[in-house]
Amino acid sequence: MFPTHPKWALAAVLAFGSMLTAGAYAASPAPTASTGNVASVWIIWPKDGQAQPFETALKAHAAWRKQNGEGFVWSIYQPVVGEDLGFYVIRSEEHTWPQIDANETWEREHGAAEFDRDAGRYVKRVEHYFSKTDMDHSHWIQSKDYKYFGVYEFQLKPEGRDGVEDAIAKVHTAVEAAKWPYPYEIDTSIGGRGSLDIVEPMKSYADMAEPNPSLMSVLARSLGSKESAKETMNRFDSGIQKSAYTIFLYRPDLSTPRSGR
Numbered sequence: 001m002f003p004t005h006p007k008w009a010l011a012a013v014l015a016f017g018s019m020l021t022a023g024a025y026a027a028s029p030a031p032t033a034s035t036g037n038v039a040s041v042w043i044i045w046p047k048d049g050q051a052q053p054f055e056t057a058l059k060a061h062a063a064w065r066k067q068n069g070e071g072f073v074w075s076i077y078q079p080v081v082g083e084d085l086g087f088y089v090i091r092s093e094e095h096t097w098p099q100i101d102a103n104e105t106w107e108r109e110h111g112a113a114e115f116d117r118d119a120g121r122y123v124k125r126v127e128h129y130f131s132k133t134d135m136d137h138s139h140w141i142q143s144k145d146y147k148y149f150g151v152y153e154f155q156l157k158p159e160g161r162d163g164v165e166d167a168i169a170k171v172h173t174a175v176e177a178a179k180w181p182y183p184y185e186i187d188t189s190i191g192g193r194g195s196l197d198i199v200e201p202m203k204s205y206a207d208m209a210e211p212n213p214s215l216m217s218v219l220a221r222s223l224g225s226k227e228s229a230k231e232t233m234n235r236f237d238s239g240i241q242k243s244a245y246t247i248f249l250y251r252p253d254l255s256t257p258r259s260g261r
Contacts (some may be wrong), residue, residue, distance in 0.1 A: 015115065019090020036096035037133040039187070040072075040103075042126065043085045048120040055254060057119035058088070062256045068110050072103050076254040082246035087125075089248060094131070100130075129191040137172040141183035146201035149248045150208070154196045164196065169234035171215070174222030182211050202247075 046054040062074060073133065077089040095103075106112075156164055175182075183260065187197040222228035 001092045002073060018243050019095050036094060036099065037135050038097060039091055039093035039096045039131040039133070040095065040098060040100055041131055041189075042090045042131040043087055043129075044090065044123055045125040046122050047124040051086075054088075054119055054122035055121065057115075059254050062113045062254065064073050064114070065112070066257045070103070070106060070110075070256075071099075072256070074256045076251045077248035079246050080148070083244070088251075088254075095132075127192070129189050131187045131189045131197070134168075134186040134188065137168050138185040139172060139175050139180065139183055141181070143201070143203070145203045147250055148202040148207075149202065149204060149250065150200040150248050151248060152198040152200075153246070154198070155193060155242040156196055157239055157241045162239075162257055163235035164239040167232045167239075170223065171219055172183070174219045175215070177222060178213070180211075180213075180215075180218055180220045182215075248260045 001186045044054075058076070062076075065072075065074070071097070072092040074090055074092045075092065079085050079087065079089075092103075120136070154164075174180075183201055185199045185201075189195045189197060196220065200207075216226070216229050219232060223229050223232065
């Protein structure tokens with residue numbers, strides 16, 4: 001159950017602030033640049049047969065936010081591998097909690113509930129979460145070329161958290177020491193059932209090939225034996241109650257326009 005393939009995934013499903021709340025227009029400044037480890041997440045399911053008009057409305061709303069000076073950048077993802085392919089993930093990350101508050105104020109004052117009127121009629125279901133990135137144990141390698149994001153979502157057993165966290169710490173020590181070239185990010189979701197998410201970015205499906213060296217061999221070298229590596233992986237596995245894997249496609253055509261792009 002533990003992802004021995006390189007890139008642990010992050011269920012990134014964070015979204016356009018209070019897309020579904022009302023507010024009056026006012027000319028207050030947008031939040032400042034992002035500096036934290038908090039993401040805001042919306043997951044939206046369009047009604048059957050309404051994906052295209054929903055995308056049109058979503059793209060227009062993203063442009064409206066940019067034109068009206070919002071400080072957050074929102075990235076939109078669509079599942080292409082998994083059990084449910086009928087939803088969109090809207091995510092803004094690297095924020096502090098005060099910045100989340102400030103952006104919600106911006107939304108109210110600038111009438112962001114316009115999204116309700118333009119796109120709400122195409123929407124069947126909405127969920128909202130927050131997520132915190134584990135900066136101490138993620139192994140992220142920045143690149144503008146990531147196209148897909150594999151997300152492992154783990155529901156932990158109450159008694160299994162210590163073993164899972166211990167395994168994550170040992171893996172992180174091993175991959176950092178080895179300068180392992182396969183990135184991953186670890187997140188904890190806030191809201192709903194809660195989950196531990198491991199995200200692995202990919203430039204193409206070719207990145208799904210078994211890494212060389214493998215994670216197990218890197219861990220065995222760090223711990224001194226294959227047996228110790230296997231024991232660590234088993235501790236992770238025994239702490240998991242349920243898991244799922246989804247691959248998301250990044251949709252820059254729907255996301256907040258970025259300067260210079």
